[in-house]
Amino acid sequence: MEKIPTFILALPSALLFWFLWQIIRLTWAPNARLPGPWHTKYTGAVKVYKIMNGSGAAWVNDLHRKYGRIVRLSPTEVDFSSVSALKTIHNYRKPFMKSDFYKIFDFIPDVSSVLSTRTPGTHGRFRRLLSGPTSESSVKLVEHIVQAKLDLTIQRMEEEMKAQGFVDVLKWHHFMATDVSGHLSFGESFQMLEQQKKNQYIRDLEATSHLAGVMQFIPWLFFASKKYGLPIFRESHAINARLYSYAEESLYRHKRMQAAEPQTFQPTFFTKLLQAGEKDGDTITFEEIIQNAQLFIIAGSDTTAHTLTYLVWQLSRTENRDIRQRLLTELATLPKDFANDDLKPLPYLNCVISETLRLHAAAPDGLPRAVPAGGAEVDGVFLPEGSVAITQPWSMHRDPEVFPDPERFQPSRWENPTKDMKDSFSAFGNGPRTCLGIHLAYMELRLGTAKFFLKFPESKIANGFEDKDMDMQVSFVMSPKSHKCLLELS
Numbered sequence: 001m002e003k004i005p006t007f008i009l010a011l012p013s014a015l016l017f018w019f020l021w022q023i024i025r026l027t028w029a030p031n032a033r034l035p036g037p038w039h040t041k042y043t044g045a046v047k048v049y050k051i052m053n054g055s056g057a058a059w060v061n062d063l064h065r066k067y068g069r070i071v072r073l074s075p076t077e078v079d080f081s082s083v084s085a086l087k088t089i090h091n092y093r094k095p096f097m098k099s100d101f102y103k104i105f106d107f108i109p110d111v112s113s114v115l116s117t118r119t120p121g122t123h124g125r126f127r128r129l130l131s132g133p134t135s136e137s138s139v140k141l142v143e144h145i146v147q148a149k150l151d152l153t154i155q156r157m158e159e160e161m162k163a164q165g166f167v168d169v170l171k172w173h174h175f176m177a178t179d180v181s182g183h184l185s186f187g188e189s190f191q192m193l194e195q196q197k198k199n200q201y202i203r204d205l206e207a208t209s210h211l212a213g214v215m216q217f218i219p220w221l222f223f224a225s226k227k228y229g230l231p232i233f234r235e236s237h238a239i240n241a242r243l244y245s246y247a248e249e250s251l252y253r254h255k256r257m258q259a260a261e262p263q264t265f266q267p268t269f270f271t272k273l274l275q276a277g278e279k280d281g282d283t284i285t286f287e288e289i290i291q292n293a294q295l296f297i298i299a300g301s302d303t304t305a306h307t308l309t310y311l312v313w314q315l316s317r318t319e320n321r322d323i324r325q326r327l328l329t330e331l332a333t334l335p336k337d338f339a340n341d342d343l344k345p346l347p348y349l350n351c352v353i354s355e356t357l358r359l360h361a362a363a364p365d366g367l368p369r370a371v372p373a374g375g376a377e378v379d380g381v382f383l384p385e386g387s388v389a390i391t392q393p394w395s396m397h398r399d400p401e402v403f404p405d406p407e408r409f410q411p412s413r414w415e416n417p418t419k420d421m422k423d424s425f426s427a428f429g430n431g432p433r434t435c436l437g438i439h440l441a442y443m444e445l446r447l448g449t450a451k452f453f454l455k456f457p458e459s460k461i462a463n464g465f466e467d468k469d470m471d472m473q474v475s476f477v478m479s480p481k482s483h484k485c486l487l488e489l490s
């Protein structure tokens with residue numbers, strides 16, 4: 001009989017030794033002292049499972065109710081639910097950088113976007129270049145585009161109601177928000193509202209976003225398969241290539257049209273950058289523009305569409321009739337051709353929007369940040385370098401000490417908000433990484449709400465559509481479990 005090599009015989013002992021060493025190491029690791037379920041000292045498997053089935057944010061919130069404001073989620077990840085932690089982690093002067101999780105948003109490998117970059121210099125450069133085009137005054141210049149898209153949305157809903165007796169408002173809000181983001185990023189709309197269906201680019205984007213959600217746990221496999229041509233992700237690499245060439249072609253066309261008709265060309269988020277590629281010494285490459293334009297479409301579609309959908313759903317429920325009536329009374333004061341500027345001062349409309357963003361924040365789970373070199377103290381706890389500090393809007397917005405009866409949809413709580421309420425509100429993120437699309441989002445939400453309820457003041461939940469169909473599932477962006485929202489509109 002052939003002799004078995006010694007190293008093979010030694011393998012089980014080596015593995016056992018390694019395993020025991022890991023147990024000892026993790027048992028005595030600094031994060032092991034923190035509150036949290038016992039298994040999170042050793043593994044993040046439960047967290048991964050909860051994220052994969054869409055219940056991660058709710059699970060973390062339950063842990064906060066059980067263990068307090070600091071909860072360990074895995075050997076390296078700790079979630080905080082306090083204003084003080086929020087201020088330390090998302091500090092304007094010394095923020096913690098984004099964690100490697102954000103790599104999933106990089107469609108072009110090694111080219112980052114304003115949302116995904118983990119490098120302070122790159123973030124500052126993108127932010128300086130993009131804050132002008134996304135400012136409140138710039139967004140005002142494109143209000144007519146938003147108004148036209150929303151008018152077409154209402155028309156499509158009316159047609160669908162006549163044809164089938166109920167309307168999937170989520171579908172139309174999704175088409176509207178994506179068409180607006182497409183127009184303002186690529187210089188032309190995807191025309192999904194006009195054609196009444198998703199185009200290939202959006203189907204590809206959805207497929208790749210879904211894959212990215214899974215890939216966050218095994219990113220090396222995805223990149224290795226691309227580098228070495230492994231067949232396992234061939235289709236998704238083909239999708240990425242299609243997305244890239246669509247974005248490239250659109251931006252080239254945008255550039256050509258802009259050069260041909262400089263006087264009449266409608267400005268977009270990227271008009272100035274495509275013209276010069278630089279501003280006050282900051283430069284941006286064409287690939288970086290492509291990456292950022294794609295990111296703006298992802299960041300600006302489901303977020304706005306789902307928020308607007310939860311808002312109209314809440315106000316169409318029988319139990320919230322009084323809330324809707326109060327809003328309708330306020331909307332009745334508007335001039336016929338109202339604009340965003342007429343809506344901004346309406347107090348109750350803004351309360352309804354804030355309450356929707358509190359209870360149905362579109363990106364409600366962890367905003368993970370890497371603990372800086374040398375470690376850092378958060379809420380009196382020292383986190384070693386290599387740890388990830390997380391704050392999640394879902395828990396911040398459901399703290400019963402800040403928002404009494406937190407699961408109740410109660411817009412009036414925003415009439416006289418406490419300092420704690422304002423400080424805890426993080427639907428658009430916090431600190432230097434706050435949402436760049438906030439002015440566009442508020443414009444779409446205000447105009448979308450006013451136009452909807454002035455046209456359909458008697459909207460109600462469609463027969464057979466249940467509350468559980470709107471249960472929130474979170475895969476970074478939150479969406480209704482049923483992926484639809486059926487209402488009867490009149």
Ligand code: HEM
Binds near residue numbers: 299307428432438
């Ligand atoms: C109701 C609608 C929206 C909500 C709730 C929302 C929420 C957020 C949140 C929570 C973040 C921070 C993410 C993080 O820290 O990881 C963020 C960042 C961002 N959002 Fe939004 N967003 C909305 C609409 C939009 C729109 C319409 C756009 C653009 C078209 C947009 C573009 C961005 C960008 C570019 C960032 C990255 C900013 C940075 O890292 O400096 N968002 N958004």
